[in-house]
Amino acid sequence: MLSGWTLTDLARALAAKEVAATDVVEHYLERIQAENGRLNAFLSISADEARAAAHRSDERRLHGEVLGTLDGIPLALKDNVCVQDGVTTAGSAILTKYRAPCDAGVVARLRAAGAVMLGKTNLDEFAMGSSTERSAFGVTRHPLDETRVPGGSSGGSAVAVAADLAPAALGSDTGGSIRQPAAFCGIVGFKPTYGMVSRSGLIAMASSFDQIGPMTKTVEDAALLFESIRGADPLDQTTTERQPSPFQPGMSLRGVRVGLPRQAWSAPGMTPSVKFACEQAVEALRALGAEVREVDLPYTDEALAVYYVLVPAEISANLARFDGIRYGERASATTLAETYAASRGAGLGDEVRRRILLGTYVLSKGYVDAYYRQARRVRRLIAKAYDQLLQEVDVLVTPTAPTTAFKIGEKMADPLAMYLEDVFTVGINVAGVPAISVPCGREESTGLPVGLQFIGRRFDDGRLLSIAHAYERE
Amino acid sequence: MSASLEDVRHMAKLAQLSLTDAEAERYAQELSAILAYVDRLQQVDTAQEQEGAVFSEVLPPDRDFARHDGEMRERIIQNFPDRLGDLLRVPGVFANRT
Numbered sequence: 422m423l424s425g426w427t428l429t430d431l432a433r434a435l436a437a438k439e440v441a442a443t444d445v446v447e448h449y450l451e452r453i454q455a456e457n458g459r460l461n462a463f464l465s466i467s468a469d470e471a472r473a474a475a476h477r478s479d480e481r482r483l484h485g486e487v488l489g490t491l492d493g494i495p496l497a498l499k500d501n502v503c504v505q506d507g508v509t510t511a512g513s514a515i516l517t518k519y520r521a522p523c524d525a526g527v528v529a530r531l532r533a534a535g536a537v538m539l540g541k542t543n544l545d546e547f548a549m550g551s552s553t554e555r556s557a558f559g560v561t562r563h564p565l566d567e568t569r570v571p572g573g574s575s576g577g578s579a580v581a582v583a584a585d586l587a588p589a590a591l592g593s594d595t596g597g598s599i600r601q602p603a604a605f606c607g608i609v610g611f612k613p614t615y616g617m618v619s620r621s622g623l624i625a626m627a628s629s630f631d632q633i634g635p636m637t638k639t640v641e642d643a644a645l646l647f648e649s650i651r652g653a654d655p656l657d658q659t660t661t662e663r664q665p666s667p668f669q670p671g672m673s674l675r676g677v678r679v680g681l682p683r684q685a686w687s688a689p690g691m692t693p694s695v696k697f698a699c700e701q702a703v704e705a706l707r708a709l710g711a712e713v714r715e716v717d718l719p720y721t722d723e724a725l726a727v728y729y730v731l732v733p734a735e736i737s738a739n740l741a742r743f744d745g746i747r748y749g750e751r752a753s754a755t756t757l758a759e760t761y762a763a764s765r766g767a768g769l770g771d772e773v774r775r776r777i778l779l780g781t782y783v784l785s786k787g788y789v790d791a792y793y794r795q796a797r798r799v800r801r802l803i804a805k806a807y808d809q810l811l812q813e814v815d816v817l818v819t820p821t822a823p824t825t826a827f828k829i830g831e832k833m834a835d836p837l838a839m840y841l842e843d844v845f846t847v848g849i850n851v852a853g854v855p856a857i858s859v860p861c862g863r864e865e866s867t868g869l870p871v872g873l874q875f876i877g878r879r880f881d882d883g884r885l886l887s888i889a890h891a892y893e894r895e
Numbered sequence: 896m897s898a899s900l901e902d903v904r905h906m907a908k909l910a911q912l913s914l915t916d917a918e919a920e921r922y923a924q925e926l927s928a929i930l931a932y933v934d935r936l937q938q939v940d941t942a943q944e945q946e947g948a949v950f951s952e953v954l955p956p957d958r959d960f961a962r963h964d965g966e967m968r969e970r971i972i973q974n975f976p977d978r979l980g981d982l983l984r985v986p987g988v989f990a991n992r993t
Contacts, residue, residue: 522974726933756992757990779930782926792933795936795941
């Protein structure tokens with residue numbers, strides 16, 4: 422009972438009064454108690470608040486005042502999403518005791534829908550990383566093999582869902598941080614069109630790339646959670662009032678035009694077993710009636726370079742506020758300037774400092790034109806290339822990641838090697854289009870999950886989810 | 896393009912980061928490798944391209960600034976690393992400078 426249940430299963434059972442919200446929350450609190458010591462998916466658990474919220478949900482249901490489909494359903498949140506009634510660390514030592522003064526926009530929406538917040542999940546510090554090894558609070562372990570990473574930066578959320586410590590979770594995605602851990606852990610991870618979901622209360626990494634999105638067991642669940650969190654928010658001016666295309670669960674793939682970008686499928690560094698599993702999945706799409714063809718996606722190589730210029734630049738601006746003065750850990754030093762430097766030096770981890778330095782460099786006098794401004798111009802070319810290609814086809818399909826989950830410690834020595842893990846995912850954030858990773862089988866030798874990425878048109882989120890759902894149904 | 900040790904020290908100063916000598920040397924090497932990779936952007940012809948906003952539409956700002964008293968204010972204040980009553984205590988801007 423309740424084991425492996427989806428959001429849809431839970432909503433049905435709660436509506437049919439087969440189970441109470443208080444029972445549901447106890448079930449997940451017990452799961453967390455049993456497994457989190459080993460997996461380190463959760464950094465904090467709000468047990469009392471969750472029980473109280475579940476109780477209020479049951480009361481509402483008793484009086485016929487149900488708020489919606491998510492009423493009484495527990496969720497996990499990546500720990501860069503601010504909540505008012507607890508600590509938000511962003512995986513960083515500098516925010517070990519930070520208590521946000523208010524809920525993030527998405528949290529406010531989820532609470533208004535009656536959802537129950539279970540706790541906060543582990544991440545690479547400030548969401549910078551592809552393995553969750555960069556957390557100041559220890560790595561999160563892959564549920565199928567504890568010697569392996571779950572991916573990152575939303576590794577904690579991915580494991581929470583994969584190990585059934587929560588039925589669903591929110592992650593954030595700047596260059597693949599929802600999709601890659603979803604692929605590594607064998608779950609669904611969806612990054613909406615930029616601007617669909619409010620970033621208010623998301624501790625900012627790169628403001629023109631970040632998006633919050635659902636990490637779930639099924640595409641149907643991802644669509645449900647997306648519907649609950651999306652929408653224009655006056656507290657985030659980059660949100661859009663445009664409606665996404667609607668989700669159509671029964672949609673057929675007959676006649677849907679699928680493009681396979683040549684540059685992605687022939688990329689060096691992709692393990693043969695990943696390619697094989699993804700090619701099998703493409704055969705399944707063909708069998709479902711999709712029109713599949715190879716396409717040309719220009720500037721694929723340049724997308725990673727654009728990403729590693731613009732994102733560090735935005736990081737260097739967004740992390741300037743962490744100086745030990747108004748919040749966070751303050752190091753003691755003699756002068757004010759030394760206080761800033763010592764607080765940041767001690768409180769910010771290695772990858773964070775590397776990216777701040779890189780960002781400062783590409784924005785500095787003498788280099789800003791050649792790097793930052795040039796990258797902005799190339800970004801426009803890339804966005805246009807995606808838009809144009811997505812007129813010729815309805816969806817692009819690639820493997821989500823070039824490898825399956827690697828061993829803890831394997832990629833830490835070479836930052837560039839870690840960055841290359843993102844080669845299939847960053848272009849999507851550069852262009853701002855939506856993308857979703859769906860499980861497409863296991864690697865034969867290790868049994869590790871492989872993910873297939875579907876990339877859609879800007880604002881066409883519903884149709885993208887429908888296509889992914891059609892594949893998943895098979 | 897590569898980053899020299901001097902470049903890294905200068906960037907660290909601009910970014911208010913304290914680094915040990917060993918860290919500065921390591922970052923110089925790592926940044927050089929990354930910059931060598933991103934240098935490929937120089938080959939892209941962007942002469943016809945503008946710089947501006949790529950794809951986001953901007954919502955009109957919420958000009959209705961509300962004054963926050965009571966609980967919100969207290970939640971902000973309780974995060975102060977060093978407080979004197981309701982005041983944030985900081986090292987003096989000009990204090991202890993030689």
